[in-house]
Amino acid sequence: MSASPRKTDIGPPHYEQFLPPVVKKNYGQWKYHEILKPGVMVHVAASGDKLFTVRAASPRLLSIVTIRMFADLADRFSGGFLRFTSRNNVEFLLSDPANIDPLIAALKKEGFPVGGIGPSISNCVHTQGWVHCHSAASDASGVVKAVMDDLYPHFANMDMPGKLRIAFACCLNMCGAVHCSDIAILGIHRKAPKIKHSDLPKMCEIPSLVSSCPTGAVRPATVEGVQSVEIIEEQCMYCGNCFTVCPAMKIANAENDGLSIWVGGKVSNARTEPKFSKLAIPFLPNNPPRWPEVVGAVRTIVDAYAANARKFERMGEWIERIGWPSFFRLTDIPFSKYHIDDFKHAGETFRRSIHMRQV
């Protein structure tokens, strides 16, 4: 193999080779779909052809052993065809409806339950956490496992008012793009980075380090004779950008790192425009392995939503309809100065009208 000329810039394989025949035949000719039961839907083409999809949960972090198991199931039930979704579930693409139930049974046996379609809680988009990233303020996979264990019935059933999307990111870089999720769990640092003055001059460029700080908290300084930087602690809001730029600015801190909860974001244009998630709970402790505070908080919010939102209404639509003060009252989440924006466009979030439910 090493003898063959080195290939580069070939890009991904063309997708066509991975499409089931029914898809190739009816590409662009689908007419409608129906959800048959939790985790199962059928798409009907203009030709009358049908494509059955069975969607199973995935922890995203998959062993090659499991991937092979999926491949085996695909061979048995879906002609060898399968795909993953944009939320990391696995989907088997079946032509024969008779295979649906056996496939579900086989998946279940392997520990991969079926669901997540329609008005349900689908998989939780997440990131690396302590498994792989240097920036993480928490573990991603662990929190997600704990939360999804608790919410599992809502994955397996279509018992939500509308779609409810949960995402997790382990630091403010937000690789999980939690900024637009119905519920977002975000790992946070709460202490200014500790500077390793001995390493800094070797590892980092001081000017770009200084300019990396959005609040100007990082200033050039000579410390114990070395050209280094100092941090004006009151100006630091723990974004970690200086650390991204310079490894000698470690920001992780066992006592103070933890999680925050955000709610009401969405990306679809359905009914209302896409929205950012907004701060619900500024801080919850890192409490592995099952993060009960986080699990409980998410559950409280899901329950309030499930009990009060109207059909089709997403989390943020519901909250905007009832007003944020009502959200805080219904969930019993305390409101604090941390909830009040004080970043660049803060003033845009101040209530500039009398439109209040007076209580």
Added chain:
Amino acid sequence: MSASPRKTDIGPPHYEQFLPPVVKKNYGQWKYHEILKPGVMVHVAASGDKLFTVRAASPRLLSIVTIRMFADLADRFSGGFLRFTSRNNVEFLLSDPANIDPLIAALKKEGFPVGGIGPSISNCVHTQGWVHCHSAASDASGVVKAVMDDLYPHFANMDMPGKLRIAFACCLNMCGAVHCSDIAILGIHRKAPKIKHSDLPKMCEIPSLVSSCPTGAVRPATVEGVQSVEIIEEQCMYCGNCFTVCPAMKIANAENDGLSIWVGGKVSNARTEPKFSKLAIPFLPNNPPRWPEVVGAVRTIVDAYAANARKFERMGEWIERIGWPSFFRLTDIPFSKYHIDDFKHAGETFRRSIHMRQV
């Protein structure tokens, strides 16, 4: 008189002495009101007492001769009681409905028509202009006179979908508070101030002058041997703040000063929250004495609103319902890069969704 001790800090006279008896008696006990005809309304108290109001137009800039004429009319028709409104109209407060028509006739004879109540165009709030202010980019009274002459039928009749409030301010200081009007006419400068280096050091404090510029366009400089300032012209957006702080920075410029038109603001909380006015037309020339371009532009906007808005709908509510693209199409006002915000919170005005009427 000069013998008596100097009085200070007495504040305004207590209002009670100016209240008609029916008002004193029913203070806080009014039950409802009805508009009887253009410019005339009645308020009915819990006691059954009635107070009739006749509202007349005013140019705001009043000679003492006219004020005395108003006083005379008040004596004849309203027991000597009258008031002015927050939009500078004059209101006569009558107990006897028989006086309404004679008063209207007398006012008309003096050139002060009655109207402005209900769904109509009331008086145009405005400012000093070339009559008194050093900052003015146009005249206030003249533009207002020309515009209101044209719109007069809408003052005298209640033929608008809802209230329509027009305001004028002669420079970006916006003393007319035009930032929240259905239609606002705003005097604008379009050239960086010219610096009088000979006067500057005598008249102005350079550090506070430099810091007065929001864009940092004013920089300290030595010009022909004197400590003065320079202006980076590309950074100047003609706000005039440096001129407010330093008279040696004259910003008025006969060729380039002119007017801009803004639409869709409101302050009431009725239905929708208070809104800022938004840019409709970036520039129209100063064309005294009748500013036909401005008069025409305002008329176009009023007509489009009158023809298309729903009952009660204010200008901004109408535009938001149909969308800004439709507003520009309906009025044939060209859209340009000047309409696109590029100030501090510009990004908040970018369309961040698919919600568009596709045409």
Added chain:
Amino acid sequence: MSEERKKRETPLLDELESGPWPSFVKEIKKSDTPMADDLLGVLERSYEEHIGHWKHGGLVGVMGYGGGVIGRYSDVPQDFPEVAEFHTMRINQPAAWFYTSDALRKITDIWERHGSGLTNMHGSTGDIVLLGCKTEALEPTFAELTSLGFDLGGSGSDMRTPSCCIGQARCEWACYDTMGACYDFTQTYQDELHRPAFPYKYKLKFAGCPNDCVASVARSDMSFIGVWRDDIKVDAEQVKAYAASGKLDIQQDVCDRCPTRCMRWDGASLAIDNANCVKCMHCINAMPKALAPGDDRGAAILIGAKAPIVGGALLGSVLVPFIKMEPPYEEIKELLSRIWDLWAEYGKNRERVGEFIQRLGLGNFLEQIGLEPVPEMITAPRANPYVFYQDTVEEEA
């Protein structure tokens, strides 16, 4: 007041004497004083040249006061000597601009003696604006005005002349006594009004209900907007009468325009889900005979409105969602003094309180003035994760 003078030719301005709207040119001509004459002349020149002819003010005023007079000088004094000095005096109007004919006549008499004979009834802030006099006229005018019971209004970096809507004097919707409150605050803060000691101006406006007829939410650093907490009062018979009148489609014009759609109309009766009413006033405005604000009335206090100079315009933002408005307004005055103290100490020169709050952060501002944050103050919590956390665990030494 007429006398034989050679009148200036003002062909451009003369064109503004015609038309249905009352003419300011006629007004200037009516005044017929030498000052008014020269004003007309210099204005005609501005109309010809498309540029103003006034210079910056400079410090003019009356003894012991720092505000209330706007100094103004002509830049062509040689051509228009009568308006070489042309200062305006701002006179604190009576609450809600009520007058008797008698009071008005006395003011005009004073102004005939000392000034141009021209006024603005009223200035945008609310003052009686006496438009144009010479420096030497200021003190005598002031003396006569105070004898009559009038005083100057504000200008410069002071508390500005407060103003209010007509409120309970005529309006059935006034949720508190706007005129009483406006008068009370004006009197309490006479020193703050006359002697500029703030970083910048500070305006107070009092509106009796959310219709805000005095534009307080746009134009005052602190606005008091009347509102109620209990249920809208419904007169069911009158609702039916409106429906029967044919002038109002209750479903379309009222219910469908309610911002929270909290009303139900079944063709015969109107039900309001008051818990979801945001007190916008629309339904009450539309049916004044049938609906009225509830009985548990007070005001919301908003802070920080201003025009655009220089950080951009601001609307007021909720500081106190609801408070009873009862004299002597102690709680409010204590709050106001905490705000003024903080702003006076940390505000920058020419920084309005609304900008100051944004710079400081509303959360910090509340902490400093001792108010609890409540979610009514905002439309939504922060969307960015840049929180300045404070209650963190400190490292052991």
Added chain:
Amino acid sequence: MSEERKKRETPLLDELESGPWPSFVKEIKKSDTPMADDLLGVLERSYEEHIGHWKHGGLVGVMGYGGGVIGRYSDVPQDFPEVAEFHTMRINQPAAWFYTSDALRKITDIWERHGSGLTNMHGSTGDIVLLGCKTEALEPTFAELTSLGFDLGGSGSDMRTPSCCIGQARCEWACYDTMGACYDFTQTYQDELHRPAFPYKYKLKFAGCPNDCVASVARSDMSFIGVWRDDIKVDAEQVKAYAASGKLDIQQDVCDRCPTRCMRWDGASLAIDNANCVKCMHCINAMPKALAPGDDRGAAILIGAKAPIVGGALLGSVLVPFIKMEPPYEEIKELLSRIWDLWAEYGKNRERVGEFIQRLGLGNFLEQIGLEPVPEMITAPRANPYVFYQDTVEEEA
């Protein structure tokens, strides 16, 4: 792949093996390689200590490429030597994540030979993430992957791996061929993908309709969102069937949820005022058998979405309200290259294109890339008067 090794004690992680949701701990244990073992060990330590144990990456990669590999080193290599180096490889996924069992098996075989046996299916950007290998494994893995027909994805300041929703492969609403477009753009920009030469990352995502199942509006510097221009297609019979089904209240669940309320339902037939439809998809989503997007289909292009670092998160904003999406997409590619040129020249280091546009001003940006401003690009015109006027009259010399 099992072999006899002393397994680490991981009592905390073991607790995460139970419960109905699939367990990542089980996955790590299943992999059963020395690397997976040490990963479990170091993770258990993080669970004990509440802190991660990874250091910054450093420059690792494959020859000739600047992206596609994330270097990662342990800060406790002595205790967990197998993960002392633990780099991930990002492999460009096939469009819309379609596979055959055969392709998947071949990938797993390669990863068994060279890596930890752990993956993410998939990374947040869309790549196949091969999680954890040593530096020495990078080249051989790359060689085997390319032989199989796979290539690396993006990382660093390059074009990132584009991704797309399933689109026309299964979805009845896809307004263009997302998978075709995604593949085409990925191939066209192989150089930009592998060799970082931009100020910062640049992500492309393709969504077939405004439901945006690939979250493009939040997560891509340039998003292509399918949309139509003509009328929604209505199957009147199917509408009635939905009404009859009892599962949907057409007035309440559909019409009242339409953002512009442009639909009328009289109990028997549905009328849509398509001129006021803003293509939100809601009614179509609610009644997939009855309604469908029109036939004049294309996409809107939005620009500038990003996460919050460091100026705050942005959603994409409309750059092109509507364009036909037809291969070879020349017009779009020309536009894209004008954007990249401008941004590459004037963008600051680590400045995303969305932030760049805000710094430059959208109006100026449009001028530079030669696009006409249209009102669809904004939600409202500016409210502040700070206009940089350009077409002014110059003074005579």
